[in-house]
Amino acid sequence: MHVSGYLKVSVAVALATIVLKTSAWWLTDSVSLLSDALESLVNLAGAMFALAMVTIAAQPPDEDHPYGHHKAEYFSSGFEGVLILAAALGIIVAAVMRWLQPHALESLGLGLVLSVISSAMNGVLATAMLKKAREHQSMALEADARHLFTDVWTSVGVIIGLVGVQLTGWLWLDPLAAIGVAINIIREGWSLVRRSADGLMDSALEDVHRQAIHQVLQGFADRIRFDHLVTRRAGARRFADLHMHMPADWTLQRAATVREDVEQALMRAVPGLRASIQMLPMDVEAHFGDEKDLE
Numbered sequence: 001m002h003v004s005g006y007l008k009v010s011v012a013v014a015l016a017t018i019v020l021k022t023s024a025w026w027l028t029d030s031v032s033l034l035s036d037a038l039e040s041l042v043n044l045a046g047a048m049f050a051l052a053m054v055t056i057a058a059q060p061p062d063e064d065h066p067y068g069h070h071k072a073e074y075f076s077s078g079f080e081g082v083l084i085l086a087a088a089l090g091i092i093v094a095a096v097m098r099w100l101q102p103h104a105l106e107s108l109g110l111g112l113v114l115s116v117i118s119s120a121m122n123g124v125l126a127t128a129m130l131k132k133a134r135e136h137q138s139m140a141l142e143a144d145a146r147h148l149f150t151d152v153w154t155s156v157g158v159i160i161g162l163v164g165v166q167l168t169g170w171l172w173l174d175p176l177a178a179i180g181v182a183i184n185i186i187r188e189g190w191s192l193v194r195r196s197a198d199g200l201m202d203s204a205l206e207d208v209h210r211q212a213i214h215q216v217l218q219g220f221a222d223r224i225r226f227d228h229l230v231t232r233r234a235g236a237r238r239f240a241d242l243h244m245h246m247p248a249d250w251t252l253q254r255a256a257t258v259r260e261d262v263e264q265a266l267m268r269a270v271p272g273l274r275a276s277i278q279m280l281p282m283d284v285e286a287h288f289g290d291e292k293d294l295e
């Protein structure tokens with residue numbers, strides 16, 4: 001199944017958990033189950049948005065976007081992060097109001113059963129999605145999977161809190177669990193927003209890939225010199241720009257052959273890499289006027 005297939009399943013599961021968790025809240029009037037249901041609503045919006053973005057990212061480059069559409073994924077995780085933060089604030093308001101005006105819970109047993117069923121569905125789906133996301137390096141799918149895991153853990157917290165209410169009759173455990181859910185949601189939402197901001201800022205390649213690039217270049221560096229290497233990431237696509245300086249008496253034919261060898265070796269060493277290599281004589285330097293170039 002493709003990344004988009006997983007996201008479609010996750011839309012369906014989000015719909016099912018919304019029904020289950022809203023019923024659980026309806027039956028029990030528990031504010032922590034309400035917060036859990038609200039999170040499923042965020043799941044649905046997030047999964048649908050991720051699906052739209054992954055579809056856009058898969059489109060081939062066009063005239064207006066000649067480098068492709070890979071950065072669309074960052075909008076997905078940023079949007080989901082903002083949604084999560086908004087839901088968390090809503091939960092905290094509801095929980096504080098309930099803390100101040102507590103009232104008894106009903107049909108707790110049935111509510112708990114519904115909550116356990118929907119958490120188990122989310123747990124199975126999130127595990128499968130995270131595995132797929134790592135294989136395909138899809139940020140949209142990973143964001144969705146991590147979000148689902150948060151959902152599972154917060155649901156477990158809610159269930160423990162409600163079992164506590166059942167055993168002790170302490171009604172304040174319910175809003176306390178709801179606030180715990182909200183704090184965890186805020187943490188997850190913040191990290192998603194930060195990650196997508198990093199992505200939109202043209203981060204360098206991961207250390208392991210930069211080391212791989214240096215190793216490849218060293219293998220060619222007996223008669224030629226490499227410098228001005230810069231790297232950046234865009235979703236699953238990676239870019240490297242560099243200079244290749246060689247003896248001025250080489251023919252263009254010879255230079256082009258070496259350049260192609262370097263390019264092939266780089267693409268083998270780093271998945272998803274597009275290298276653009278500028279060929280220059282040993283004693284000539286090309287500058288863009290960057291401060292770093294003028295050192």
Ligand SMILES: [Zn+2]
Nearest residue numbers: 227228243285
């Ligand atoms: Zn140079």
